[in-house]
Amino acid sequence: MEIFGVPGALLGSQLLVGLINGSFYAILSLGLAIIFGLLNIINFSHGAQYMMGAFVAWIALNKLGVNYWVALLFAPIVIGALGVVIERTMLRKLYKLDHLYGLLLTFGLALIFEGVFRDQYGISGQSYPVPELLQGGVNIGFMFLPIYRAWVVVAALTVCFATWFIIEKTKLGAYLRAGTENPQMVQALGINVPLLITFTYGFGVALAAFAGVLAAPIYQVSPLMGSNLIIVVFAVVVIGGMGSIMGSILTGLGLGLIEGLTRVFYPEASAVVVFVIMVIVLLVRPAGLFGKA
């Protein structure tokens, strides 16, 4: 069977690969959307925090003998704690200022983090092995699916929807959302809003680190792995609507699929297709697909 001159099996496998990449976009854009929604900070160091998550996993494995499964929990905690420190000592002072200041600060931090890792580890990157339990793959008819990639989709989507559930359906989430709408009022009701905000930033950063650990066995763990990805992820957030939780998850997955198809029909354009869509969305719906105008 052929669709537009492309064999059906190839198209099926490309859609699946698109979904895998989409789950990375989803989990990274989710972290950005949460941070923007609750802190009004455009976290430009998100890519660097993703990179550091991967590096923490690599260092933990090679220097401390800590395996992948532990790293999946350990790296987000370490990098999330670093996020908490950044929020407490630096970001906190910027909330009253224009968005631009937060963007510049986090961008500067990203450059510093990348520079430090580049100086220590060089640019070529380090290899992180696929954990034993997830090695190999299965033939699913139209393609050979590496088990690890299937795991990435499951793990990323589980974390994404759990996050959505916490924010939209639980009491803690209700506090968070109320805190962003009217911090003074929520504070007056006896809830510690600054602590909530610190926790939120730490959590958003931990999501990035979690994605970094997921990515470590697929890509070379390298200091620049985040900076190439982060620009696309920002476009995803803009398309989905800044601050929209479900919007960022669905947009991430959808754009992964569209990018996957572009790689078959017009591979040269696969790096720009997301930005073309961003331009169109901004012209038609400036608040993004899921955003509130």
Add this chain to the structure above:
Amino acid sequence: MQMKKLSTLACAAAFATLSGAASAQISDNTVKVGVLTDMSGTYSDLAGAGAVLATEMAIADFIAEAKPAFKVEMVSADHQNKADIASNKAREWFEREGVDTATELVTTSTALAVMKVAKEMNRVALMSGPASTPITNEQCNDVTVHYTYDTYALANGTAKAVTQQGGDTWFFLTADYAFGQALEKDSSAVVIANGGKVLGSVRHPFPAADFSSFLLQAQASGAKIIGLANAGADTTNAIKQAAEFGITPKQSLAGLLMFISDVHSLGLQATQGMYLTTGFYWDLDDDTRAWSKRFFEKQKRMPTMVQAGQYSSVLHYLRAVQATGTDEAGKVMAHMKATPIKDFFGKNGRIREDGRMVHDMYLAQVKTPAESKYPWDYYNIRQTIPAEEAFQPLAQSRCPLVKK
């Protein structure tokens, strides 16, 4: 009194003439070598700080051997793989800082931009990093030397060996810019000339991280060999993901441009058995080992061919300045072209009229983890490709400087 004044004047005049004679030959009595390289991006491990170190070693060795009457200085800058930054920096160096030669220039687009500036300002450009053949063909000029390797030599080594050993159907994964396209074009020609067939190719954005889509297309083509017409992180990611998707070992990969830094980063498990063409291997003989160990002492990594070529090219240039007593580009280039290159790097080396430095190249195969006995013991050298066969013959040259 009058006499004394006169004699002082005479002395001063004589001195002025003497020093004037010297400075007319070598401007400011200083030779300034500029290293314009990728200090922070994709190619910073294969060139970058290691290329700066190689330059410092060349200058130190030159001063020790030649005890020159002039000073030798070095400046370096990060061109970030961007042609506009590279050409602006080179212009600033040539116009305001008295730099005599711009060197290294990894990434073809920066090299092509800087060689034009060098021609305009009549300074020498020494290219140890870039790969594309247009540097010594359509775009060639008489102040540029292309030193270490090029896409023709890579294709002529790797693509030829792999095709002759039965890998006769190819699909290319090509980085979508000047270098990738040149490498694909040169390799396709070699595959076809050796009786093979090219089934297709896909152009991926540069740089890319996820190669699964492109690899699946290569898989669907059914080609025996997937040729990687890319470099650096693109190559290492593609190799890693090909194993993940079960594409290797059913289909084989041919890394058309791989450096020892790539093999080091991926490990032997992932790269064992791959063929590659290189202009230099640290463990080739006593001379290469001696120099490489000095390099390793400082850099904590073994040198790539680009870094070794950088040393050799700067040393050859400085010797030519010493021999001609001038830093004028035309005279220095004439001497460099007339003098064979004899050092640990440039075996049987000479610079042709098109600016191509031809020297012996090596076809290497990556060792298995069991074969590797000590750190950085990575290659079996399968074949030495003689200088005269390794590079594009002058008869095929598209460079206007070549008289036919």
